[in-house]
Amino acid sequence: xxxxxxxxxxxxxxxxxxxxxxxxxxxxxxxxxxxxxxxxxxxxxxxxxxxxxxxxxxxxxxxxxxxxxxxxxxxxxxxxxxxxxxxxxxxxxxxxxxxxxxxxxxxxxxxxxxxxxxxxxxxxxxxxxxxxxxxxxxxxxxxxxxxxxxxxxxxxxxxxxxxxxxxxxxxxxx
Numbered sequence: 001x002x003x004x005x006x007x008x009x010x011x012x013x014x015x016x017x018x019x020x021x022x023x024x025x026x027x028x029x030x031x032x033x034x035x036x037x038x039x040x041x042x043x044x045x046x047x048x049x050x051x052x053x054x055x056x057x058x059x060x061x062x063x064x065x066x067x068x069x070x071x072x073x074x075x076x077x078x079x080x081x082x083x084x085x086x087x088x089x090x091x092x093x094x095x096x097x098x099x100x101x102x103x104x105x106x107x108x109x110x111x112x113x114x115x116x117x118x119x120x121x122x123x124x125x126x127x128x129x130x131x132x133x134x135x136x137x138x139x140x141x142x143x144x145x146x147x148x149x150x151x152x153x154x155x156x157x158x159x160x161x162x163x164x165x166x167x168x169x170x171x172x173x174x
Contacts, residue, residue, distance in 0.1 A: 006073075007072070007078055011049050012048075012052035015052070016048040016051075023041075023044045023140045023143060039100050040143065043097035044109070047090075047116070049090040050116075051116030054117055057073065057080060057084065060074050060080060098110050101147045108139050111135075116136060118132050141158045
């Protein structure tokens with residue numbers, strides 16, 4: 001049970017739940033059915049789990065060097081192999097549920113997940129760390145509306161507001 005707790009802590013649970021709730025609320029407000037909203041929630045939480053886990057997996061050596069006691073992988077509470085397996089399983093779920101939303105919404109969602117991975121692997125150490133946040137958060141209204149049967153487009157102001165929320169989240173995180 002301790003390894004499950006460590007795995008959940010390594011997933012960055014607060015941002016994972018917040019992004020999932022926000023996107024699911026967007027999907028509901030866009031007029032999607034309850035079933036479609038559940039599909040959105042599962043796709044997003046799985047994608048967010050991969051982002052959280054890759055963040056800690058990529059940083060494990062540095063986190064060990066600086067003795068990050070808040071990082072379960074760095075503290076040896078959970079193995080890197082377990083985290084890698086969890087990333088793979090969550091990625092399969094994210095891909096499957098994303099594409100169940102339809103190819104348009106699915107590709108947009110997977111692109112947003114890719115932004116998280118690019119941030120983790122490279123951009124978080126640069127002046128452009130805000131960019132993947134802006135793109136990924138700006139994609140969330142698109143996911144919510146493209147999931148609809150009519151594949152509607154979101155209002156531009158909603159996309160801009162979501163992108164700015166992403167930039168604010170990045171600055172809060174940094």
